[in-house]
Amino acid sequence: MSAALPIPVIQFLQVATVAVAAPGVSGVIARVEARMQGRRGPRLLQPYYDLAKLLRKEALAPEGASWVFLVAPLAAAACYLTVPLLIPVLTSYGLPLGYMGDILGGGFILALASFLVAVAALDTGSPYAQMGASRAKTFGAITEPVVLFVVFTVALVTGTDLPYALAATVRSSASQIVRPAHLLAAAALFMVILYETGRIPVETHTGTNEFGMIEEARPFEHSGPYFALLKWGSAMKQLILYTILLNVFVAPWGLAASTQAGAVVLAIVALLAKAAALGVVVAVIDNSFAKLRLFKITEFAAGAFLLAVLGVFTLYLGGG
Amino acid sequence: MSAVAAPSVYAGGASVIAVGVLLAEFGMFRQALLRDQVRLYAAQSALISVLAVLVAAARHLPELYVLGALSAGLKVVIVPVVLRRLLRGIGRDGADPDAGPGWTEIAGSGSLSLASTVLLAIAVAAFGFFAVGAMGIHSPVLPPIALSISVSVALVAFVLMIMRRDVASQAIGFLAMENGISLTALVVAAGMPLILEVAFLFDLLVAVVVFELLIRVHHGRADSLSTADLTRLRG
Numbered sequence: 205m206s207a208a209l210p211i212p213v214i215q216f217l218q219v220a221t222v223a224v225a226a227p228g229v230s231g232v233i234a235r236v237e238a239r240m241q242g243r244r245g246p247r248l249l250q251p252y253y254d255l256a257k258l259l260r261k262e263a264l265a266p267e268g269a270s271w272v273f274l275v276a277p278l279a280a281a282a283c284y285l286t287v288p289l290l291i292p293v294l295t296s297y298g299l300p301l302g303y304m305g306d307i308l309g310g311g312f313i314l315a316l317a318s319f320l321v322a323v324a325a326l327d328t329g330s331p332y333a334q335m336g337a338s339r340a341k342t343f344g345a346i347t348e349p350v351v352l353f354v355v356f357t358v359a360l361v362t363g364t365d366l367p368y369a370l371a372a373t374v375r376s377s378a379s380q381i382v383r384p385a386h387l388l389a390a391a392a393l394f395m396v397i398l399y400e401t402g403r404i405p406v407e408t409h410t411g412t413n414e415f416g417m418i419e420e421a422r423p424f425e426h427s428g429p430y431f432a433l434l435k436w437g438s439a440m441k442q443l444i445l446y447t448i449l450l451n452v453f454v455a456p457w458g459l460a461a462s463t464q465a466g467a468v469v470l471a472i473v474a475l476l477a478k479a480a481a482l483g484v485v486v487a488v489i490d491n492s493f494a495k496l497r498l499f500k501i502t503e504f505a506a507g508a509f510l511l512a513v514l515g516v517f518t519l520y521l522g523g524g
Numbered sequence: 525m526s527a528v529a530a531p532s533v534y535a536g537g538a539s540v541i542a543v544g545v546l547l548a549e550f551g552m553f554r555q556a557l558l559r560d561q562v563r564l565y566a567a568q569s570a571l572i573s574v575l576a577v578l579v580a581a582a583r584h585l586p587e588l589y590v591l592g593a594l595s596a597g598l599k600v601v602i603v604p605v606v607l608r609r610l611l612r613g614i615g616r617d618g619a620d621p622d623a624g625p626g627w628t629e630i631a632g633s634g635s636l637s638l639a640s641t642v643l644l645a646i647a648v649a650a651f652g653f654f655a656v657g658a659m660g661i662h663s664p665v666l667p668p669i670a671l672s673i674s675v676s677v678a679l680v681a682f683v684l685m686i687m688r689r690d691v692a693s694q695a696i697g698f699l700a701m702e703n704g705i706s707l708t709a710l711v712v713a714a715g716m717p718l719i720l721e722v723a724f725l726f727d728l729l730v731a732v733v734v735f736e737l738l739i740r741v742h743h744g745r746a747d748s749l750s751t752a753d754l755t756r757l758r759g
Binding site: 360361363505506507513 | 527528530531532533536537539540542543546547550554637638639642643646649650653654657668669672
């Protein structure tokens with residue numbers, strides 16, 4: 205019925221879907237969160253209007269900031285646009301560029317983006333931006349082991365560390381879903397995602413409470429198009445992480461199994477619906493927990509680490 | 525590297541429940557209120573009862589239904605109710621007078637920070653996991669992982685009793701250790717005579733009464749639930 209799409213087009217659509225839909229997911233979360241608090245909340249498209257406004261504005265750099273300050277937002281956005289090539293965004297079969305890197309490769313590119321933003325924040329000399337960068341790197345160091353153990357779990361379950369392989373394994377039978385290692389790794393990854401996207405209980409996503417800020421404080425000194433790129437980048441990172449959780453671990457259904465245009469369009473719709481549903485879950489968590497004190501975040505990370513380590517243990521004993 | 529084969533749905537589900545028991549045990553490190561600690565213990569016991577019923581249904585062992593019902597009745601309902609009844613009024617002296625009996629604070633009684641305690645407990649649990657895994661004991665009714673987890677539950681309960689310096693957590697740690705041992709019994713001796721299991725359950729009730737007595741005596745003397753005051757009794 206529908207025409208087959210050339211592979212490069214699908215590959216491009218993976219990136220385009222993430223880039224275009226990412227601010228919308230943030231909009232959905234903000235809206236749902238506001239509704240649950242009895243407010244009307246911003247328009248669903250508000251993040252797009254924000255980006256459009258920022259892109260039209262003048263860009264200013266602090267005195268003494270070097271070229272790093274201006275290059276970092278562009279390079280970070282480039283990193284975020286690379287990762288969707290590596291993970292199953294729309295298709296259940298690996299696209300040609302999907303084998304450029306495994307889960308660790310995608311993780312490295314995300315880490316590189318975060319490093320670049322942190323360096324740019326340090327370059328400004330502004331205390332708040334530096335504080336955010338320093339905190340992000342400190343807590344990043346303790347959530348990194350969790351990610352590694354999640355990857356180990358995937359490697360033990362599938363024998364590879366390609367995200368496509370795990371998604372296929374999860375789809376293959378119900379016994380792959382109820383195994384404790386899978387559930388533990390998915391839960392640990394979800395906790396890391398809450399940290400990485402700056403959600404409660406780690407960080408308040410909105411407002412101007414500088415003392416509790418981690419990720420949000422880093423772009424304080426950027427303005428205009430550069431600030432827009434950083435905001436867009438963090439929205440893309442959020443959707444990328446949601447996609448990894450959904451399409452690899454929790455719900456790898458609805459992906460296109462062929463190159464038919466209809467299947468691919470259906471996959472886009474399915475991904476957006478799943479991301480919005482996950483966004484609602486995140487909004488519920490945002491509204492039902494208090495923000496942890498800064499030095500309690502280690503406890504949150506310890507909890508995630510516990511889940512990931514138990515996942516590997518159960519696998520090593522052959523029962524998981 | 526080859527993939528680790530998936531367990532059957534039954535084995536996977538049973539392992540998930542067993543892991544839930546272990547996670548509840550870890551949760552006891554961070555509970556801040558006496559009431560929540562008791563509730564978590566009840567939840568942990570409920571998981572074990574569910575596991576007993578699951579084994580009974582899947583492996584056709586009808587006496588396990590009785591055991592599941594008995595342990596649910598005793599450990600999910602009676603023990604928590606008795607604990608909370610008996611501890612009513614404890615710890616209210618220094619606390620907010622309007623607060624109910626369940627609001628007794630036991631927060632901050634750990635002798636290490638929570639994250640360090642969890643890391644320590646992970647190490648202890650790992651020892652339990654691999655030590656038992658190396659024994660290669662195979663159970664006819666449950667996956668071998670459940671045995672490893674049950675030993676880890678008992679060991680982590682030890683860590684809980686050592687690291688938390690309030691008598692309430694120590695009592696709950698003891699009861700939770702009993703939960704670990706019930707899990708072990710379920711794995712290695714699912715066909716154990718019912719009368720023995722029931723005898724163990726009633727032992728538990730005696731332990732609860734003894735602990736309640738000890739907690740009351742300690743609270744009467746030291747006016748707190750913390751065991752830190754006992755240090756000065758050293759000769």
